[in-house]
Amino acid sequence: MVKSRVYIVASLIAFSFLIVIIRLFYFQIIERDYFLEYIKKQYYTKEKIILPRGTIYDSNNRILGISVPTVDIFVIPKYIKNKERVAKELSTLIKKPYRTILNKLYTKKHYVVLARGLDKSLKERLLTLRKELREWNIGIIESSKRFYPLGSIAGSTIGFVSRTTGKGMEGLELKYDKKLGGGTGNILVMKDAMGNPFTIENEENLEKSHDIKLTIDSNIQFIVEDVLKEFVKERRPKEALILVVDPNTGDIVANATYPNYNPNRYYRYKNHKNITFHNAYEPGSLAKPFVLAEAIDEEKISFSKKYYCGEGSITVDGIRIRDHKKFKNLTADEIIIYSSNVGAIEIALKLDPDRFYKRLFSLGFGKSTKTFPGEASGLIRKDKRPVEIAYASIGQNWTATPIQIAMAYSAIANGGYLLKPNFIKQIINKETGDIKKPEKKVVGKVLSDKSVEILQKILKQVVEIGTAKKGRSNYFTIAGKTGTAQKYDPKIKALSDEKFYTWFAGYFPAENPKFTVVIFANEPKRIKKWEFIGGGTVSAPVLKKLVDRIMFYYKSKPDKNGGEYGNKNPSRN
Amino acid sequence: MIKDTVIELKRDFIYIKRYIKFWVFFLCVSGTMALYNQYYFKVNKEITDLTHVKNQLTAKNMMLKKDISKLSSPDRIGKIAKRKLGMQPVDYSKVRFIDK
Known part of the structure; x- marks a missing residue:
């Protein structure tokens, strides 16, 4: 009797467990996906x-x-019950x-x-x-x-x-x-019963x-933008930029562009271009130092001889190319210092066309540096006709991006090495704290030691006595070259006498280069009616303001006149 | 009658007593599991709360960093220097370098 009762109770318990197991089997295995979805809807979001x-x-x-x-x-x-409240x-x-x-x-x-x-502090x-409102929706x-x-x-x-x-x-x-x-x-x-994430x-x-x-220094960037703002206010160009690069590493220290935008409100601006990388322009006379470098290496130039630079123009293949002045006779370095078109063309026509174009390509022109998304590559047509060589030598029938110009001039500053421009100083892994520093990338030696030595001397003279003298600083040595390119005017189907690209490209301090600078304006306006628009009158004056401010930020002692200015206080002496 | 029932129950109890170890084991396992479950949920809740606090602090830290950057903006400092303090960009002619 007792045994049978125990068996009955035990069987009942066992049976109950069996039902539970079967039910669990049903929930967990047979209908698993359905119930998972059901629970997700109810408790998960x-x-x-x-x-x-x-x-x-x-x-x-x-x-x-x-x-x-x-x-x-x-x-x-x-599902909002009390909308007003x-x-x-x-x-x-x-x-x-x-x-x-x-x-x-x-x-x-x-x-x-x-x-x-x-603000996340509002969440609580x-x-x-x-x-409080019991509005769960x-x-x-x-x-x-x-x-x-x-x-x-x-x-x-x-x-x-x-x-x-x-x-x-x-x-x-x-x-x-x-x-x-x-x-x-x-x-x-997973949400709790009140619907709050759990x-x-x-x-x-x-x-x-x-x-x-x-690599950008926001203080230098601010100085550069401040100077550019003043320049834009004065000259009202369509586009303008000031680019500052370290010629020894290729690091981009500052890049101020006009137009610019505030990325916090990017959707309010139509134009998101960065003209330093996205646009290519004719470099004008900035090309001349490279023509001279090629002539030096091909040994087709003499610095003791004077070259006849005509009466303000030269005719090549029946096409008359004008100069901005009647220079008559100039030495090779004076051709660059005073930026004679005729002189540069005379030199270029003596060069081997293949080697001349090869030189331009080796300096990084005609191909993107791949530093910035959507970067332009510029355009060089390898046309060997004398008239095309003539125009190429004065930077008129080919285009370059401002970053390419900066790197080519950095090569003059650093002893002839073309570097890849760089924006990254460090990449930091947030979890491990590992720091990756990109190495300096040297594309190649693109200028011979001899040509670098000569160009460095000449470019200093350009700023001291030549076309860029309006940009001369009283305290620091600067080397560089001005450039002016006439824009093509579709209305007259010819090069315009009113619309120009104006450039300055150079580096400072000239003796121990720390910065390469490119100053560019697209269609700057005249301040005075009679004024001549050009790199020397428009872009170079910006340089003066810029160099002193940047060098003071680095607490650099003036290097001009043996640093004499730095130790004298004119107001006291 | 009652006496018979008591005797019968006693016999049942003696029979059940034979399996007492099994019942104790069953109860112990169930109890441990229940306790573990409670502990697990408690720790999980603590982790969630601490993660929440950590997130809040990270968020605050980010906001403070953002504010520091905004306040130390060269544009803002430049404006204060020029407009409020009447400072002017440096002129090298007024700078004296002391060589050591």
Whole structure:
């Protein structure tokens, strides 16, 4: 009797367990996917968020671009019970007009975003408000917003990140998009009974991001932009730029462009170009030192002889090419110092056309440096007709980007080596703290020691007594060359006498070059009616203001007159 | 009648007593599992809370870094120097370098 009762109870218990096991088998194995989906809908929420990217620093560790944590608020309007109260409470909290919020709450859309990019510190208060109002259809999503604390400083160089995709769209943000990480990702969040996110269950597409330290010095960048702003105000050009590069490493120290934009409000600007990289222009007389370098290497020039530079023009293949002055007789160095077109053409016509074009290509012209996204390569047509050689020697029928000009002039400054331009000082792994420093990339030796020595002497004279004398500094030695290129005017189907590109390219201090500088303007306007527009009158004067300010920032002692100025105080002596 | 039932129950109990080790083991395992579960959820909750605090602090740190950069912007400092303090760009003629 006893035994049978125990068996009955035991069988009942066993049977109950069996039912539970069968039921569990049904839930866990047979209908697993269905119930997983069911639970996910009830307790989990998949949220698409903009992921934070790596931070961009300048060379002094000042932040140029940072991802700031934010929150976005959205609602499902049809389920909001008391729209007026929600609008009123949210309006005071997120500081948005009551009417705007209310109108959004009355829209017939299924899903409405009330605010994006709010300060994350508001999240707690928003959650409390939602709890108080018992409006569970107000959604709060954590996100991030790219912020550029220095505003438009170096804007066109840094570029920007899309507000919706979180991906780099322009400039260095685009170039180093993979390294900086970011983009959008999905987070599977488990909610508690009140609908508040409880724990992160799964993270998808969350790429590792790196911080990037640039070679740009925001203080120099500011000085350069300040000088450029003044220049633009005075000359009202269509486009202008000042580029500062370290000729010994190829590091880009500052790059100020006009037009520029504030990446915080990139969507308000139509033009996001960085003309230093995206556009190519005719370099004008900036090409002449390279013609001379080739002539030196081909031994087709004598510095003791005077060359007849005509009566202000030269005719090649029946085409008359004008000079800006009647120079008559000039020595080879004077041809560069006073920038004689006829003299440069006379030299160029003696050169082997193949070697001449090879020289231009070897200096980096005609191909992109691949430093910036969407970079132009410039155009050189290898046309060996004398008239084409003549025009090429005065920089008139070929184009170069300002960065190519800067690197070619850096080669003169650093002893003849063409370097690859560089923006990156360090790439920092945020997790491990590992630092990667890119090495200096030497493309090749492109100028002989002899030609470098001669060009360095001549380019110093250009600034002291030649076409760039308006840019001469009282305290520092500068070497460089001015350039003026006539623009093609489609209206008259010829080169315009009114529209020019004006250039200055050079380096300072001339004795121990620390910076290469390129100053460019597209169609600068005359200040006085009779004024001659050219690199010497327009671009060179900018140099004077720039050099003293930059060198003072580095607390550099003047190198002119043996540093004499630095130790004297004229106001006291 | 009652006496018979008591005797019968006693016999049942003696029979059940034979399996007492099994029941104790079963209860111990269940209890341990329940305790472990509670502990697991407690630790998990703590991790979530700490992660939340960490995120909050990281966010604050980011905001402060952003503010520092904004306040130390050369543009802003330049404006203060020029407009409020009446400073002017340096003129090298007024600079004296002291050589050591």
